[in-house]
Amino acid sequence: MVMTEKQENILHAALELFAEQGYAATSTSKVAKAAKVSEGLIFRHFKNKEGLLAAIFEMVAEKTKAVLADIVMTTDAKQVIEKILELPFSIDPNDYRMWRLMYAMKWQTQSYSTEKMEPVKMAAKNAFVKLGYKNPDAESELLLMLLDGAATAILLHEPEDKEAVLIALKGKYKH
Amino acid sequence: MVMTEKQENILHAALELFAEQGYAATSTSKVAKAAKVSEGLIFRHFKNKEGLLAAIFEMVAEKTKAVLADIVMTTDAKQVIEKILELPFSIDPNDYRMWRLMYAMKWQTQSYSTEKMEPVKMAAKNAFVKLGYKNPDAESELLLMLLDGAATAILLHEPEDKEAVLIALKGKYKH
Amino acid sequence: MVMTEKQENILHAALELFAEQGYAATSTSKVAKAAKVSEGLIFRHFKNKEGLLAAIFEMVAEKTKAVLADIVMTTDAKQVIEKILELPFSIDPNDYRMWRLMYAMKWQTQSYSTEKMEPVKMAAKNAFVKLGYKNPDAESELLLMLLDGAATAILLHEPEDKEAVLIALKGKYKH
Amino acid sequence: MVMTEKQENILHAALELFAEQGYAATSTSKVAKAAKVSEGLIFRHFKNKEGLLAAIFEMVAEKTKAVLADIVMTTDAKQVIEKILELPFSIDPNDYRMWRLMYAMKWQTQSYSTEKMEPVKMAAKNAFVKLGYKNPDAESELLLMLLDGAATAILLHEPEDKEAVLIALKGKYKH
DNA sequence: AATGAATGAGGCTTCATTCAT
DNA sequence: GATGAATGAAGCCTCATTCAT
Incomplete structure (x- = not known):
């Protein structure tokens, strides 16, 4: 527009x-x-x-399209998961306000749904299948939860040592 | 009152x-x-x-006190983590509305802070120290993120197989 | 109320x-x-x-009910017509504003219809039947037109010699 | 223009x-x-x-001029009255909207006056004088009222049998 | 304790009108 | 002549809050 x-x-x-x-x-x-x-x-x-x-x-949708597409297009399973995990940690601080609004609006009943993330969830599920996880459905659900939780923390109180948290987080997916 | x-x-x-x-x-x-x-x-x-x-x-504070106190009082490290992880999965559906309001209000600047969770975070950190985790600070931060993410998912779209997700989640803390 | x-x-x-x-x-x-x-x-x-x-x-409906009922209840045919003819000439000047509003609103599409006058029209028709008029339908329609025209004139420019006009008007119904 | x-x-x-x-x-x-x-x-x-x-x-004034002039120019008294009576019954349905607007505007105080009809009223009065009516002033006033009433009825609810009404109307002026 | 009439500020929106292009 | 972005006033209505009863 x-x-x-x-x-x-x-x-x-x-x-x-x-x-x-x-x-x-x-x-x-x-x-x-x-x-x-x-x-x-x-x-x-x-x-x-x-x-x-x-x-x-x-x-926001316009701004997000590219990065979400990149994830969906990635073929290497490990990379898919890594990229999803990194997502909230690589939000441009200039965009914090924008994302705070998006997250706040999620709680308004008449608000736009989160179905935007559906393709990402599918990509995650495929990745978990490839990697031989026991329950790919639950794992992908969990991964999106993680993403949400991390984003919330970052947007609301900007944790002191983001790097360390990201490392700890990735650790959970190294078996 | x-x-x-x-x-x-x-x-x-x-x-x-x-x-x-x-x-x-x-x-x-x-x-x-x-x-x-x-x-x-x-x-x-x-x-x-x-x-x-x-x-x-x-x-809400009244209602929450007991369950948070229980966590803080727990001495066994593994149990502390497990109890924290179970928290969002054991919310009484009758209380969903209440928690939805709490989570929605978090995004309003003039709103009450989340410092209520500080003791829980401390308990988590102690547990991670006891269990010999490399970076207990980052780990406890991460655990609270997880809690937030899980609560959000449950309150907003009630995932299909909560049990499986909880199992997958606990799996991340079995080394 | x-x-x-x-x-x-x-x-x-x-x-x-x-x-x-x-x-x-x-x-x-x-x-x-x-x-x-x-x-x-x-x-x-x-x-x-x-x-x-x-x-x-x-x-307005409340205020009008009595006088309209009186007409409908009248049994003598000549009297019915006379009473209808007198209607606009006996409007209380204190009510002019009220009636001006009513007449103005008639022209607004979404406005309330004139079906309030339906019983009066029926009464007129019956009277004309009794009196042996050739076309009672047309005559009652015409009578209501007259009523409307007279009311309009009175409300909008208060003719100089109302009495004389009323006499001329009644003259039209003396054969 | x-x-x-x-x-x-x-x-x-x-x-x-x-x-x-x-x-x-x-x-x-x-x-x-x-x-x-x-x-x-x-x-x-x-x-x-x-x-x-x-x-x-x-x-509207432009459109009306011709027809009003015709009436004013008519010399035969009976014809004058007849032409006035026929006026509202011969409105072109394509012009209904136009006339509805004119009639609606009459009720707005700051609106343009009805003095346009003054010449017609004069013509009517002269006709009634010629025909030996007792009170030509009242009769011409009444005639214009009739015209207004008929126009209102036609514009607002288009009576079923206009022809019959016109005949009944003309009947009032056949002594 | 409880009601609901009353207020005045402010909310979202539309309006008639102007002006640069 | 023609457009449509821009304005500020005003329009209808809702709000949080007060107060007499």
Whole structure:
């Protein structure tokens, strides 16, 4: 989607505020003020407060596509698992806000589902099959849990020694 | 805290609605209606919408104390880890809503911190020290991540074969 | 419907403003100001701007019931026609605003229909049958048209010699 | 007034929407969309939303002039009355929307007056004088009322047997 | 303790209108 | 002539909270 400068200002202001205060607790007027545009403009470009959120979701999907595709395309089983494990540890700190918003929104009932990760889960399962794990279904489920837990920890309190945690984590998959 | 019946009605209605629609998106009037009390009563008993949330948090703390204490009091290292791992898998489904609210609130900046888990983390670290793990700090951090990830998965989409996942999970701590 | 004083203030202010400026062109804030209440109160009592209008309609229906019933209950054919003809000429000037609003609303598509007059039309038809008119259907239709036309003229520009007009009008039904 | 095609599109869209939803309830943006032109163009051509309405009024005046002139120019008294009576029954159904708008606008205080009909009223009065009616003033007033009533009925609910009603109506003026 | 009428601030959205292109 | 981005005021409505009863 091509965007004017003001449209991008709105989107970024919204992302920032939604991530920090929550979607419901952020008023469109606050977004407008932060983006330095008139409140009306938000609605001309995004139709709705919800449309604004949807635009953010789309932006995230766009940004994520490449890295998820890379995982799904990887053929070496060990590498697949390693890449998934590394995922949360390699989030660009500039994108923390964005991900905090995504994770926060997961808890809103009417929110967009996590089915985006389905292909990754499949890739993980295949990898576990190849590696001869006993229960590939449970293992892939577990791996995604791990990914979620790690991302949560990183986004919420940025653990002191991320490197060490990643090493410990990888250790669990060295038999 | 001793509560009248209406107080409890309010508290339960609030918990239910906050968990389902989010704290900010739930109006006190909706809570009043759901609890079948007048709008004013909420403020007489809990002073604030925030006070209502605080009361819920207190209730949760009360409910959690026992089980966390049990972990901290456990002396056998292997058992400590096992008990922590089992934690999310043994949540009473009646309490799902409650925990969903807790997890959702974590992402709100002005929200109450997760320092409640600090003692558990310490217990885990001690256990890893006893068991001779190379990096007990990273390991305990990782264990709490796991706990978070598992809880998230269970609360959000209730995985099909929880038993198998728990077994796979415990497998990671059998060397 | 029992009403508090403020409720009545709102209703009257709304009637006045809707009649003078039109329903769509009257803002709820103007109504609140005219009624000297907070804007929110309108919505507590009437739910909607539309609910406010509906309440006015109900009030009008209440006020009109008696006089319409009187016509329908009249057995003498000539009297029925005379009473219908007199209807617009005997509107209480205090009710002009009310009726102006009713007539204005007739032109709004989504508005309440004129089926309230159906019983009156039936009564007229019966009267014309009794009196041996050739086409009672057309005659009753015409009578209601007359009623409408007269009411419109009276409400919109208050003709100089109403008495004379009424006499001329009655003259049309003396054969 | 000479008009470009787009100007005409705007005018017709406005007429349609104003007639169906009311002037105040129709936004200029809806008009623009219906006319398939940009929002700005309305203001370039008609200056105002009000200017748009004024242009419609002018168009109507233009359309009406001929038929009203015909009545005023008629010398035979009986024919004058007959032509006036026939007026509402001979409205081109294609013009119903237009007339609905005109009649709806009559009830708005700040709206254009009905003095357009003054010459017709005069013609009627003269006719009644010629025919020796007792009170020509009241009779002409009454005749215009009738015209209004008939037009209202036709525009609002299109009576089933218009022909019969017209005959009944004419009957009132055959002594 | 309990109600629900009342408030005023603020929420989301639409509006008429302007202006750079 | 024509577009559509941009504005700020206003519109309808909901909110948290207070208060008289």
